[in-house]
Amino acid sequence: DRKLLMIPGPIELSPAVLTALKAAPPSHVAPDFIEIFGASLELMRQVWGAGPKSQPFIIAGSGTIAMEMAVANVVARGQRALVVNTGYFSARMAEMLRRRGVEVGEVGAPAGKAPSLEEIETALDSAQQDGRAYDALFATHVDTSTGVRVDAQAIARAADRRGLLSVFDGVCATAGEAFEMQSWGADIYLTASQKAIGAPPGLALMVFSERALEARKSLSEPPPMSVDIEQWSPIMQAYEARKGSYFSTPATSLVCALFASLSEITAFEASGQRGIGPRIAAHQRCADGMRAAWAALGLELFCEPDLSANTMSALRYPDGVDGARLLAGIKARGVVVAGGLYPGRQDEYFRVGHMGHVIERPSLLAKTVRAVGETLVENGHPADVEAALATLR
Numbered sequence: 001d002r003k004l005l006m007i008p009g010p011i012e013l014s015p016a017v018l019t020a021l022k023a024a025p026p027s028h029v030a031p032d033f034i035e036i037f038g039a040s041l042e043l044m045r046q047v048w049g050a051g052p053k054s055q056p057f058i059i060a061g062s063g064t065i066a067m068e069m070a071v072a073n074v075v076a077r078g079q080r081a082l083v084v085n086t087g088y089f090s091a092r093m094a095e096m097l098r099r100r101g102v103e104v105g106e107v108g109a110p111a112g113k114a115p116s117l118e119e120i121e122t123a124l125d126s127a128q129q130d131g132r133a134y135d136a137l138f139a140t141h142v143d144t145s146t147g148v149r150v151d152a153q154a155i156a157r158a159a160d161r162r163g164l165l166s167v168f169d170g171v172c173a174t175a176g177e178a179f180e181m182q183s184w185g186a187d188i189y190l191t192a193s194q195k196a197i198g199a200p201p202g203l204a205l206m207v208f209s210e211r212a213l214e215a216r217k218s219l220s221e222p223p224p225m226s227v228d229i230e231q232w233s234p235i236m237q238a239y240e241a242r243k244g245s246y247f248s249t250p251a252t253s254l255v256c257a258l259f260a261s262l263s264e265i266t267a268f269e270a271s272g273q274r275g276i277g278p279r280i281a282a283h284q285r286c287a288d289g290m291r292a293a294w295a296a297l298g299l300e301l302f303c304e305p306d307l308s309a310n311t312m313s314a315l316r317y318p319d320g321v322d323g324a325r326l327l328a329g330i331k332a333r334g335v336v337v338a339g340g341l342y343p344g345r346q347d348e349y350f351r352v353g354h355m356g357h358v359i360e361r362p363s364l365l366a367k368t369v370r371a372v373g374e375t376l377v378e379n380g381h382p383a384d385v386e387a388a389l390a391t392l393r
């Protein structure tokens with residue numbers, strides 16, 4: 001008995017993506033597959049808002065591999081990076097940078113909050129004044145541990161104005177949150193296949209700007225071969241030119257699923273508009289609806305409401321409600337949500353993903369709200385389930 005997966009990734013897949021997954025894995029140099037790979041790279045440029053001189057990459061791997069590729073290709077031992085730390089995944093990014101021998105500065109905030117633009121700019125400028133200017137800035141677009149979204153546009157512009165590379169972890173954001181790589185002057189936007197991109201886990205996806213490609217060329221030591229974009233760029237360029245090429249076998253089945261999903265995302269239509277913009281607006285509408293439903297159930301957000309993401313909600317357990325019992329009761333009603341993830345604060349809240357295919361399925365959203373609401377009532381929290389469901393309509 002399969003349960004509805006409402007965690008912040010992996011997510012429920014659309015019927016078209018499931019169909020794409022059913023076929024036997026094609027050869028990586030079959031003409032049909034070359035077309036699918038090349039077209040997927042082109043669709044990524046649309047979803048990322050990336051310019052013609054940028055380079056998209058589709059690599060077998062997880063979001064963590066995408067983070068590793070970003071780190072390994074733009075900075076090396078002795079360089080400096082500023083990490084905008086909004087939680088668990090920013091901390092991972094900082095640790096990756098340290099392991100690469102990079103000197104890391106951090107500008108953070110308490111759990112559920114984000115540093116202001118002013119704090120970030122001050123950190124950049126004071127390092128510059130001390131003669132220790134940063135080479136790159138790293139930020140997590142949506143931190144999945146808290147549901148906090150940073151102002152990626154303002155941060156990218158602040159870095160760009162200072163001639164600094166900016167790298168954004170979009171694993172819990174890409175295709176669900178606005179991001180315009182070229183017009184904002186961002187240099188790397190990375191994600192994984194299993195969240196708002198709407199495919200199964202297993203693909204690391206990233207787009208490098210021209211400046212990020214140049215940064216790799218001027219590194220003092222090359223990255224490990226398997227994550228080196230100098231190995232991968234010619235392969236991606238060949239596929240985009242509809243030619244087969246080989247460096248390391250692509251995850252062919254997953255690329256077929258990715259193509260199905262990117263095709264749906266870029267063909268998305270709402271109120272007479274088509275493409276990624278309306279798709280993101282639909283995520284925002286869905287998030288607003290879910291948030292109204294949570295409020296009607298008497299639940300509070302773990303993060304500052306102004307910072308809450310389109311793609312997920314982090315919700316405090318009400319006083320007197322046992323977290324483990326709540327999650328078990330929700331599961332017994334056929335819906336899987338996730339526990340907390342912020343180090344030391346895991347027992348205070350739970351997380352619900354609302355991204356991809358489900359945003360257009362009111363019945364699945366209602367099932368989720370009902371499961372959470374009924375379990376709250378069962379656990380002694382007076383929640384008005386019908387009022388919550390009414391806010392969704």
Ligand code: PMP
Pocket residue numbers: 009062063064065067089140142143144169170171172192
């Ligand atoms: N960054 C963020 C913001 C994430 O949410 C995740 C996964 N939850 C990752 C990185 C790591 O991705 P993966 O689990 O695919 O390695």
